[in-house]
Amino acid sequence: MSERPYAILHDAQGEPFGVFISAALWAEVQAEVLPVLMAAAGEQQQPEEVFPEPLGDWNDLAAFWDLPYPLDRTVACGQCGAASSDWQADEPRLFRLKACNLGGLARFECQRCRARVTKRHFKDGVKVQTVPFVE
Structure with a gap:
């Protein structure tokens, strides 16, 4: 059995004073936990700039698709498994x-771990590459 993805830290008197969580667990809970932590510390979260998805470009790709296999809409993250x-x-x-x-x-961004998943469609098949998120 694998170890837990978190540990509760205790001081010399045995009182809990913190929690350590693994990077994988943090990737899963960051969106929900970070605002709570920042509010407790009195910090304001800066809103991330969100650009619209280029769905028109995707629709163009689908409309002009001429490769010998169907356009694949599956996406899998090689980093976190989504x-x-x-x-x-x-x-x-x-x-x-x-x-x-x-x-x-x-190119897609995994919403769980923010890794980039790139799909390159060639005549003989699809090449998929996952690149971990770097701050």
Whole structure:
């Protein structure tokens, strides 16, 4: 059995004074926990700039698709294991489209761990690459 992804830290008198969590667990709970931690510390969270997904580019890719295999809407993160059989149909979204072009490139951001998943569509198949998020 694997170790727990967290540990409660105690002082010399045995009183709890903190919690340590693994990076994998933090990736899962960060969105919910960080605002609570910042509020407790009296800090204001800066809103992240959110750019719209280039869905028009995705629709163009789908409309002009001429490769010998169907356009694959599955996306899987090689970093945290999140997976979707149709990234557009998920609610809430597991992956967000970051870039797309008629050349067959589609790049997604995993909403769990923020890794970038790149799908390159070639005549003979699809090459998928996952790059971990770097601050």
